[in-house]
Amino acid sequence: MNKATIVFVFLFVFAPLNTAFSTESAETIFNQGIDYLYEGEWEKAGTSFKKAIELDPNFQKAHEYYQNVEFFFFERKDEIRTEYRERIKKDPQNAVLYVLLARILDRNSDERIELLEQAIDVDSTFTSAYTQLPWAYRPNYEKAQNILSKGLKIQPHSIELLTAQTALFASMGKPERAQDLYRKIITSYPDSIYTCMAYRELASSEENDEKRIELLEKTMTLMEKTDFAFSDVYSNLYILYKKTNPQKAVDLAEKVTRIRPPFYDRRAPLFAYQFLYDRWIKTDTTKAIDVAVQALNSNSRNFNIYSYLGFQLIQIEREIPLAIRLLNKAKKFSNPGQLWGRTHGSDYPYGQSEYSKTSEELDAYYESLLGRAKFVKKDYTEAIQHLSSAIGKMGDSALDAEGYFWLGRTYEKIEKWDDAMGAYANSLAEREDKNVRKFAERLGSQITGLKTSVPEKKVVTINELISEAQIKKSMPAPDFQAETLEGKKVSLSDYQGKVLILDFWATWCGPCLAELPYFQELVNLYKNDPSVAFLTISQDRSKDIVRKFIEKEGYTFPVIFDTGMGQLFEIEGIPVLIVIDQEGNIRYRHFGFDPNNVDFIQLMKKEIQIVLMK
Numbered sequence: 001m002n003k004a005t006i007v008f009v010f011l012f013v014f015a016p017l018n019t020a021f022s023t024e025s026a027e028t029i030f031n032q033g034i035d036y037l038y039e040g041e042w043e044k045a046g047t048s049f050k051k052a053i054e055l056d057p058n059f060q061k062a063h064e065y066y067q068n069v070e071f072f073f074f075e076r077k078d079e080i081r082t083e084y085r086e087r088i089k090k091d092p093q094n095a096v097l098y099v100l101l102a103r104i105l106d107r108n109s110d111e112r113i114e115l116l117e118q119a120i121d122v123d124s125t126f127t128s129a130y131t132q133l134p135w136a137y138r139p140n141y142e143k144a145q146n147i148l149s150k151g152l153k154i155q156p157h158s159i160e161l162l163t164a165q166t167a168l169f170a171s172m173g174k175p176e177r178a179q180d181l182y183r184k185i186i187t188s189y190p191d192s193i194y195t196c197m198a199y200r201e202l203a204s205s206e207e208n209d210e211k212r213i214e215l216l217e218k219t220m221t222l223m224e225k226t227d228f229a230f231s232d233v234y235s236n237l238y239i240l241y242k243k244t245n246p247q248k249a250v251d252l253a254e255k256v257t258r259i260r261p262p263f264y265d266r267r268a269p270l271f272a273y274q275f276l277y278d279r280w281i282k283t284d285t286t287k288a289i290d291v292a293v294q295a296l297n298s299n300s301r302n303f304n305i306y307s308y309l310g311f312q313l314i315q316i317e318r319e320i321p322l323a324i325r326l327l328n329k330a331k332k333f334s335n336p337g338q339l340w341g342r343t344h345g346s347d348y349p350y351g352q353s354e355y356s357k358t359s360e361e362l363d364a365y366y367e368s369l370l371g372r373a374k375f376v377k378k379d380y381t382e383a384i385q386h387l388s389s390a391i392g393k394m395g396d397s398a399l400d401a402e403g404y405f406w407l408g409r410t411y412e413k414i415e416k417w418d419d420a421m422g423a424y425a426n427s428l429a430e431r432e433d434k435n436v437r438k439f440a441e442r443l444g445s446q447i448t449g450l451k452t453s454v455p456e457k458k459v460v461t462i463n464e465l466i467s468e469a470q471i472k473k474s475m476p477a478p479d480f481q482a483e484t485l486e487g488k489k490v491s492l493s494d495y496q497g498k499v500l501i502l503d504f505w506a507t508w509c510g511p512c513l514a515e516l517p518y519f520q521e522l523v524n525l526y527k528n529d530p531s532v533a534f535l536t537i538s539q540d541r542s543k544d545i546v547r548k549f550i551e552k553e554g555y556t557f558p559v560i561f562d563t564g565m566g567q568l569f570e571i572e573g574i575p576v577l578i579v580i581d582q583e584g585n586i587r588y589r590h591f592g593f594d595p596n597n598v599d600f601i602q603l604m605k606k607e608i609q610i611v612l613m614k
Helices: 024-038 042-055 060-073 077-090 095-103 110-122 127-137 141-154 159-171 175-188 193-205 209-226 231-244 246-257 267-281 285-296 303-316 320-333 352-376 380-390 397-413 417-430 434-448 462-473 510-525 543-553 600-612
Strands: 451-453 459-461 481-483 489-491 499-505 532-538 559-561 576-580 585-591
Touching: 024 042, 024 060, 042 060, 060 077, 060 095, 077 095, 095 110, 095 127, 110 127, 127 141, 127 159, 141 159, 159 175, 159 193, 175 193, 193 209, 193 231, 209 231, 231 246, 231 267, 246 267, 267 285, 267 303, 285 303, 285 320, 303 320, 303 352, 320 352, 352 380, 352 397, 380 397, 397 417, 397 434, 397 585, 417 434, 481 559, 499 510, 499 600, 510 532, 510 600, 543 559, 576 600, 585 600
Parallel strands: 499 532, 532 559
Antiparallel strands: 451 459, 481 489, 499 576, 576 585
16 A cells, blocks of 8 residues: 555544534634644644634634644643643633543543543533543443433433444444434434434445445435535445446546535545546546546645555556656645644544654655656656655555665666665565566576675575565564453463464454455464464454454454554554564564455465575
């Protein structure tokens, strides 16, 4: 996967469920702050949000964005916590302030729970406190249920509390009760954004395509009425339409390209341009290129659109000047406001240091694409400069592997054979790839009959060269202690001297479900080999859901219910597969799964073989 498809933008996910009415001037200044975010003007954004709060002290959304900027981004933590403690002293009967202070305390702290309970004592009808307390108590679902039940007794028709109850039922492994409650919400609140969410959730569990289409169309109709949107509604509808009515799919994609900011989820235009491009590239290249031109001339500030299309044009080696313009526009909009995101396991935005890292990774990714563009244009010196500056800075081993491959191809063009072989070996050290290996073996046969020389003048095979490259750059895997669903305690030290393959997955993840049968086949292949071990780590919210799924599918691999391993291994999306060597070092890391693009079993066998060489 490339950065263009894995980096997504969430600017409005932090809006509270019940926001106090604000004056028009406060709203206007708040919107100015949002504009500053898009421009990367964080100081000005924070000033605007604070001014909006001064005009309307109960403007909860302005408070939250002010905290997002000052506390989470600039990390002025002590200062902002002190500010909100002082606000509570001055206005102890304002329930909103207790929730806002709780928001910037440690998620598992007793003080956070106390503040939320105080908010309820001050105002027993304040729904934001009720909806947050269950997650503060997590995983004590019984206590969480008691809190919600208390709120629902006071406000039995509160749609915010009913929606929170559906989420709690899902976490408790009671999907049928959650679905019943979604239907109640639809009946009782037909025009609410929460009904929009209810239709979407029901569609996700519906197996009949016609019924799914009906539910998703109802979701889309409500989204258009409420200025609220989920990109997956459009994309899932598109996929279903493709099977039943291809023209309807194209019409939907064209409709979505006309959506303009402000927009709740800015992935939707990306999906539309992506599907339109993919629709035409197979039958009419001219129309596909027209889609790229249309995107370039659009007023969207979604950098993913331009990055994706620039990448695709480079892939087909067409319209390279257009590709470079698209990439430069992507770079222009990759600013802090656009990159506002969430860390693993958190509902809050990046801190400044995290943003800086993400921004640098994206810049490096664009450098690598520009290097490929220069390769296509035969500007080999510039290609080497761009690619060399990008490798090792993109935060993704797959992207580094791709960068090394193109660096190797560039060196071949200028007849620097040893440099080319070194680049191919480094690419294969990041991940096994049939195409890269083909280039390496062809070049190796030209030089020394499938052998090459390292600086020590020692003649080695390509696999040995790959292994040496891996060992030089490998990092120790984080130590972990966990327990399988069967109750067996495991830790990294238990696998010392073995090759360990970890697979992070979830029952709600489509690519994960596609990968697991192949993973089971791999487990079966090595079941009698004591030098290779396997562990899978479920990212689901309920052990019961995982246990039932494993039993139903007949899988035999050991499963850990994630209680922190995702954070330890910095898992931000799934599936992720990690290969750890006999000394506890990470040698390979794979993101995503597409059975059409890779022979999973052969790839893993080759990687295990290389790691076992140590």
